[in-house]
Amino acid sequence: MSAKVSGPNALSSYAERFQSLHTDQHEGRPRPHKAVMLLAVLSLADNGQLTENRIFYGPELLELFKRFFAVVRGATDQCTPWNPFFYMKREGFWRLHAHPGQEGALAGMGGPRGVGSLMANVAYASLDGELFGLIAQTACRETLRTAIIDRYFSAQRKALVGLCGEEREIGRVRENWREEQYQVGRGEADGAPEIVRSAAFARTVRQAYDYRCAACGLRFLYEGITIIDAAHLIPFSETRDDSPQNGISLCKNHHWLMDCHLMSPGPGRSGDYAQPIWHVKTGLNSRIEGQREVLALKNELVIVPADARLRPKKEALDRRMELLAEAC
Numbered sequence: 001m002s003a004k005v006s007g008p009n010a011l012s013s014y015a016e017r018f019q020s021l022h023t024d025q026h027e028g029r030p031r032p033h034k035a036v037m038l039l040a041v042l043s044l045a046d047n048g049q050l051t052e053n054r055i056f057y058g059p060e061l062l063e064l065f066k067r068f069f070a071v072v073r074g075a076t077d078q079c080t081p082w083n084p085f086f087y088m089k090r091e092g093f094w095r096l097h098a099h100p101g102q103e104g105a106l107a108g109m110g111g112p113r114g115v116g117s118l119m120a121n122v123a124y125a126s127l128d129g130e131l132f133g134l135i136a137q138t139a140c141r142e143t144l145r146t147a148i149i150d151r152y153f154s155a156q157r158k159a160l161v162g163l164c165g166e167e168r169e170i171g172r173v174r175e176n177w178r179e180e181q182y183q184v185g186r187g188e189a190d191g192a193p194e195i196v197r198s199a200a201f202a203r204t205v206r207q208a209y210d211y212r213c214a215a216c217g218l219r220f221l222y223e224g225i226t227i228i229d230a231a232h233l234i235p236f237s238e239t240r241d242d243s244p245q246n247g248i249s250l251c252k253n254h255h256w257l258m259d260c261h262l263m264s265p266g267p268g269r270s271g272d273y274a275q276p277i278w279h280v281k282t283g284l285n286s287r288i289e290g291q292r293e294v295l296a297l298k299n300e301l302v303i304v305p306a307d308a309r310l311r312p313k314k315e316a317l318d319r320r321m322e323l324l325a326e327a328c
């Protein structure tokens with residue numbers, strides 16, 4: 001069990017524990033994995049993705065882990081985020097929770113053989129309640145982050161601080177969008193640089209579609225890698241519209257087909273914009289391999305986000321349909 005900490009000393013106590021992680025050593029330096037996982041968790045909170053005390057081994061966490069790991073990794077460090085996610089339990093403030101029925105299997109696990117065995121048994125991790133309460137506060141996150149960087153990554157401080165700042169900005173933009181019920185205007189109204197808005201758009205759209213292609217349903221996730229794109233419906237070059245309702249989540253093939261104006265999401269037969277369907281270019285030939293598969297999408301339902309606020313907006317679908325009709 002974790003040591004009990006309380007009151008004003010709690011923050012400094014956790015900062016000390018973050019600086020005393022049990023890690024393997026290699027050539028005189030601690031392996032970075034656990035410290036990187038904690039940085040990722042802190043940024044997850046910055047991004048508004050840690051509203052309850054459940055840390056999921058999912059794409060939002062893993063994308064952050066990968067970004068930080070790329071900055072600090074040594075030549076022999078392997079990107080194995082499942083290891084710190086599992087072994088962090090030895091630190092006392094991190095608990096693993098089994099999927100229903102897997103409690104015995106989790107209790108008997110000496111360690112994960114890979115991501116498969118982790119995900120088969122572990123539903124999520126949670127933090128000490130007091131630590132979770134601290135991490136909910138911006139100033140405390142900063143103190144803990146500084147403690148980690150001071151102890152493990154002083155040589156990469158500048159790059160990490162820059163990355164953390166960018167992640168905070170992405171989180172701020174997404175939080176603003178949530179507060180505005182995603183009724184956001186286009187462009188630079190929130191003052192964020194384009195790289196931040198672009199990342200906020202991509203993450204919001206992909207998450208809204210559960211990382212799934214809205215045409216074929218393909219979903220592929222591996223350790224923070226997804227092959228699903230967040231595509232603009234009204235091309236970004238036309239209106240610089242990064243609002244999530246101008247986005248759709250597509251695999252590479254369907255993204256390219258849409259951008260070549262060979263297919264488009266558009267209203268259903270009765271003009272229903274709430275449940276769009278796929279329209280394809282006239283002139284495609286069902287006897288020709290490849291074109292046949294595109295034609296098969298015609299009139300199929302577009303896979304839309306469960307959150308209706310994030311579904312494609314009418315003007316975006318209309319513009320896509322114009323582009324489909326205009327294409328030669």
Ligand SMILES: [Zn+2]
Pocket residue numbers: 213214215216217218250251252253254
């Ligand atoms: Zn697809």
